[in-house]
Amino acid sequence: MRYIVIKCGGSVLxxxxxSFFTSISELQNLGFKLVFVHGGGPDINEMLELFKIEPHFVNGLRKTDQQTLKIAEIALIGHTNRKLVEMLQQHNFNAIGIHGSDGYCLQADYINMEELGYVGEIIKVNTQIFHLAMNGNYIPVVTPIxxxxxxxxxxxxxxxxxxEVAKTLHAEQCLFVTNVDGVFIDGSVASSLSQHEVNAYIEKGEISGGMIPKVQSALNAVEKGVESVMIVSGKIAFFENGKWHGTRIFQKEPITK
Structure with a gap:
């Protein structure tokens, strides 16, 4: 099977x-099996505010005590996951929500209990759960717990x-869906960027602001063994007539624009 893993941040949903869903349909028609992984930062922050809990971050990761973990679960499962599943269903896709902890789907271990609390990194992905869903023609939509x-x-x-899901499934692409068309270099979207050039453009200030964490997340993914990551927009057709629109991030090859 050919797989594509699609990560949607909570803020982009x-x-x-x-047009985004038209691209999803085109990929399905080409025979790709799709898996969605979603964030949920805005929904989590909104619930934390209701409970008068101030969010704290360490190196970009949410410091998570037991209460914050419970609130994150409620927000991710009860709101963000349902929102994305319902959006897919409204566009005639068979989607099913999967909680990352169900069936040890995402087996994890602590990163640093002292600094981060109940924050983990994935050590094993239970692909059987994904295959069961996809063999039934469902699109898994996974919460990152x-x-x-x-x-x-x-x-x-x-x-x-x-x-980690993309690496384990040997996915052909891992897409990071954002609200911009890709990474702009010299006023136009770069079709591909190597790890070396991403770092160089950050240093020169060509890549700045909110794009920095996006490309750094993409680099982290390729460092984990994913062949490449596409930064694409959720506001346009990111795949059309067999052509990708966005910026491909990978480790060694040179930039082409």
Whole structure:
């Protein structure tokens, strides 16, 4: 089977266009099996605010105590996951929500309990769950909550979760869906960027602001063994007539524009 893993951040869900779903349909028609992994930062922050809990981050990762973990689960499962599943269903896709801890789908371990609390990194992906869903012609939509061998749930960064799922499935592409068309260099979208050139453009200031964490997440994914990551927009057709629109990030090959 040919797989594509699609990571949608929680902040981009409300901006997904009908053209985005047309691209999803085109990929399916070409025989790709799709897996969605989603974030949920805005929904989690909104619930934390209701409980008067201030969010804290360490090196871009949400510091997670037991109460924050429970709130993150409620937000991700009860709101963000349902939102994305319902959007796919409204566009005539068979989608099914999967909690990352169910059936040890995303088996994880602590990154640093002292610094981050209940935050994990994936050590094993249970591909059987994905295959069961996809063999039934369902698109799995996965929450980034992992589980340890002894049953403790852990908060997982959605970019990292998508990268591990893509690597384990040997996916042909891992897509990071954003609200921009790709990475702009000299005023136009670069079709591809190597790891070396991404770092150089950050240093020169060509890549700046909110694009920096996006490309750094993509680099983290290729460092984990994913062949390449596409940064694409959820507001346009990112795949049309067999052609990709966005920026491909990979490790060694040179830039082409």
């Amino acid at each position: 409300d901006e997904l266009s009908s 992992g589980i340890t061998k002894d049953g403790q749930k852990l908060n997982i960064n959605a970019d990292y979760a998508a990268a």
